[in-house]
Amino acid sequence: MRIRVLTFNTLFRGRAHARMDALARLVEESDYDIVCLQEVISPLILARLRRATGSFPHLARAWTFPIVRGGLVTLSRWPITRIHFQSFIPARPVRPELLLNKGALFTRIRVPGGYLTVVNTHLSANMDMDWSPYNVYTKVEQSELNQLAAAIKRVDxxxxxVAMGDFNVPRDSRYFTTFASNAGLQDAMAGSTEPTYRPDYADIGAIDQLLHRPGLSAEPLVVFKDEIRLRNGDRAHLSDHYGIEATLAATTRAGERPTSASA
Structure with missing residues (x-):
């Protein structure tokens, strides 16, 4: 099994239609098999994306009227056999993003040689950009990471x-490494602190993540770092985030159970 995947936070505001059109063209012309997107909040934006990505006939998402639940969308060129949305338990402080009903979108996909469970997620933002233990947003993110790890461990x-998305937690944070260990996952980026959030917005480093279970290998790359040309000729970045793409390959023989990830 060799599967090409992408995770990307699309940024819901600021010329969203034009940027989504450009993203859809890139995705449609790519060799990606599975694409996980975050902040696809509007059903109208989602419809626009679907019209432009005909080579991805399979779609996973959930609804919380009148928005796409959690802003999470997973596109696949391979058949989807199961979809489950796991909501995070809402926690104070009260903030607008609670209306998104954030969580994780679990999608089981039939790929060549078997099945792959894809977890697309977007955790709460740390509005203070302060990941000290006593910060209120740090506590929210820790709780969500624990909930996500528990949900992942319920999968056979x-x-x-593979789990990917906007974790809003820096990759070199002990909260992230503890999550990976608890969930039995390996960090595809191997702890790299190469930024995935544009530094002209804020210097918060590598907050988008791609992890996988033992039994898979990954060759990741940070992408979409440069400006692109929109249909009207203007140049713009696709988002305030960069994307992560990877080639996944099976390292476990059929019928062999993988060993646990090391802490």
């Missing part, structure tokens, strides 16, 4: 699984 351990 023999099932290949």
């Amino acid at each position: 351990r023999a099932e290949p699984l």
Whole structure:
């Protein structure tokens, strides 16, 4: 099994239609098999994306009227056999993003050689950009990471699984490494602190993540770092985030159970 994947936070505001059109063209012309997007909040934006990505006939998302639940959308060129949305338990402080009903979108996909569970997620933002232990947003993110790890562990351990998205937690944070260990996942980026959030917005580093279970290998790359040309000729960045793409390959033989990830 060799599967090409992408995770990307699309940024819901600021010329969203034009940027989504450009993203859709890139995705449609790519060799990606599975694409996980965050902040696709509007059903109108989602419809626009679907019209322009005909080579991805399979779609996973959930609804919380009148928005796309959690802003999470997963596109696949391979058949989807199961979809489940796991909501995070709302926690104070009260803030607008609670209206998104954030969580994780679990999608089981039939790929060549078997099945792959894809977890697309977007955690709460740390509005203070302060990941000290006593910060209120740090506590919210820790709780969501614990909930996400518990949900991942409920998926059969023999099932290949990849988790990706906007974690809003820096990759070099002990909260992230603790999550990876608790969930039995390996960091595809191997702890790299190469930024995935544009530094002209804020210097918060590598907050988008791609992890996988033992039994898979990954060759990741940070992408969409440069400006692109929109249909009207203007140049713009696709988002305030960069994307992460990867080639996944099976390292476990059929019928062999993978060993646990090391802490």
